[in-house]
Structure formats: structure tokens, C-alpha cells
Amino acid sequence: MADCIFCRIVAGKHPAKQAGETTHVLAFHDNNPQAPIHVLLIPKEHVADSAADLGPQHGTMLVELFGLAGKIAREERLDLGWRLVTNVGPEAGQSVYHLHFHLLGGRQLRWPPG
Ligand code: 5GP
Ligand code: ZN
Numbered sequence: 001m002a003d004c005i006f007c008r009i010v011a012g013k014h015p016a017k018q019a020g021e022t023t024h025v026l027a028f029h030d031n032n033p034q035a036p037i038h039v040l041l042i043p044k045e046h047v048a049d050s051a052a053d054l055g056p057q058h059g060t061m062l063v064e065l066f067g068l069a070g071k072i073a074r075e076e077r078l079d080l081g082w083r084l085v086t087n088v089g090p091e092a093g094q095s096v097y098h099l100h101f102h103l104l105g106g107r108q109l110r111w112p113p114g
Contacts, residue, residue: 001046006098010044019072022064027072027103036106037076041065041084048099050088069103078105085113 001007008014009028016028019039030038043061048054054062066084073082082105087094 001098004046004096004098006040006042006096006100007046010042020068020075022068024061025065025068027068030102034102035104035109037078037082037104039069039072039103040100041069041103042098042100046098049097050094050099051086052088053099065101069101072103073105076105081105081109083109 005014009016010026016031019027019029021027021044024044025041026044027039027041030040043058043065047058047061069084082103084101084103086099086101
């Protein structure tokens with residue numbers, strides 16, 4: 001999708017500090033970090049606007065995404081814990097409608113998130 005900021009990042013048309021990738025997933029650092037480590041993990045293809053659109057056809061991509069999240073957490077030495085969250089819709093605060101998961105860590109995280 002041409003007007004999607006995350007599709008532009010995947011295409012190399014918008015800069016982002018990469019954190020890792022797999023065949024179907026790209027990870028990059030959030031440009032407005034909410035924790036010392038704040039990485040976004042997205043499918044390289046715009047296969048879903050949010051987690052509300054996920055189905056069995058996304059299984060391979062999601063397994064890669066969760067595996068990459070754990071790899072990045074190990075690389076960043078988040079031994080004390082980390083969080084993987086996805087916002088769906090306006091009441092959850094979703095602002096970019098290209099599926100993404102936030103990997104947060106490096107500080108004490110509150111629960112519930114707010
Ligand atoms: P949401 O609010 O949809 O759950 O999360 C979107 C996230 O994308 C926000 O944390 C926001 O800071 C991040 N973001 C928005 N635009 C850009 C960008 O151009 N580059 C990067 N690296 N992050 C972005
Ligand atoms: Zn997109």
C-alpha cells in the first residue's frame with residue numbers, strides 16, 4: 001500500500017533503524033520509544049491492518065515474528081523480562097493500520113498497561 005508508512009519502510013523509501021528480519025517479517029526501532037528497548041515487528045507484506053484481520057493463513061509469518069521477538073530480546077539482554085503487545089483500533093491507541101507488534105523492555109513495565 002503506497003500511502004502506508006510501514007510499507008514505505010519495508011520498501012526502503014522511509015528510513016528506519018533495523019533490528020532484524022526473517023523471510024516474512026521486518027523489525028525496526030520505534031521512532032518514539034516508550035521504553036529503553038522499543039522495537040516494532042511487522043509483516044513485510046501488508047497482509048493485515050491489525051490483529052483483528054489475522055487468520056490461519058498468517059501462521060508462518062506469525063511464528064517467524066514471535067521467534068524474531070525472542071531473538072531480539074536475547075540480543076538486547078532483556079533477561080528480566082519484556083512485553084510483546086499489539087493495539088487494535090482507536091480505543092487501544094492504534095495509529096498505524098499495518099499489523100505490528102511492539103517489543104518493549106529495559107525498564108519495569110506497569111500492569112495493566114493503561
Ligand atoms: P500503534 O500506535 O499503531 O500501536 O503503533 C505505531 C507505532 O509506530 C508508534 O509507536 C509510533 O511511534 C511508530 N511509528 C510511527 N511512524 C513511524 C516511523 O516512521 N518510523 C518508526 N520507526 N516508527 C514509527
Ligand atoms: Zn502497510
